[in-house]
Amino acid sequence: MIRALLLALLVQKTAAFAPPKSNGKINGMQLLNGQWSSADKYDSAGAAAQLANLQNQTGANWIAMTFCWYQPSVDKPGPIAPSAQTPTDAELKSMTAAAHARDVKVLWRPCVDPKPMSKGVWRGDIGRKFSSSQWTA
Numbered sequence: 001m002i003r004a005l006l007l008a009l010l011v012q013k014t015a016a017f018a019p020p021k022s023n024g025k026i027n028g029m030q031l032l033n034g035q036w037s038s039a040d041k042y043d044s045a046g047a048a049a050q051l052a053n054l055q056n057q058t059g060a061n062w063i064a065m066t067f068c069w070y071q072p073s074v075d076k077p078g079p080i081a082p083s084a085q086t087p088t089d090a091e092l093k094s095m096t097a098a099a100h101a102r103d104v105k106v107l108w109r110p111c112v113d114p115k116p117m118s119k120g121v122w123r124g125d126i127g128r129k130f131s132s133s134q135w136t137a
Contacts, residue, residue, distance in 0.1 A: 028062035028107070029054045031095070033087055042087050042095035051095070055102055063099055064107045065092060070115035074125040077134050080112055 031051060033042045040046030042065065054060045067087045072078040096106045113123050127135065 026062050027058060027060050028064060029058055029060040031063040031065055033065070033067075033091070033095075042091040047095060048098050051098060051102065051104070055104060060104065062105045062107060064109050065095060066109040066111060067092065068111045068113045070113055071126060072115060074114045074121055074127070075129045077127075077130065083115065 031042075031047070031054065033040070033047065040050065051063065054063065065087075069080045069082050069086060071080050092108065096108075099106050111123060112126060114121055114126060
């Protein structure tokens with residue numbers, strides 16, 4: 001009898017800590033990497049743990065992975081290139097595979113930022129002074 005009561009309490013407590021069900025809804029979260037924070041690179045054990053925690057604590061069934069390439073000026077076109085902090089293709093593929101293994105869908109969210117970033121300058125300033133021929137080059 002006592003065992004049955006303890007088991008019932010354990011099941012009830014465990015259910016209270018289960019991640020929320022998605023009910024067909026998109027429950028999305030941003031998965032950070034070392035590009036903007038002290039978070040781990042996407043192909044690390046720490047990032048895999050971050051993914052598991054997000055899913056377990058929030059019921060996330062989608063993650064967004066944002067990564068930037070950089071343009072040298074907001075005022076004129078230039079070569080767009082990754083930085084040392086930009087995740088590699090291998091890192092992106094590794095985390096995508098880890099997410100898919102957990103039945104989590106992935107949104108890759110690439111962006112272009114000016115480099116160097118300076119006060120009062122943001123990615124929305126890129127191209128404001130471009131000529132029409134620069135936009136189509």
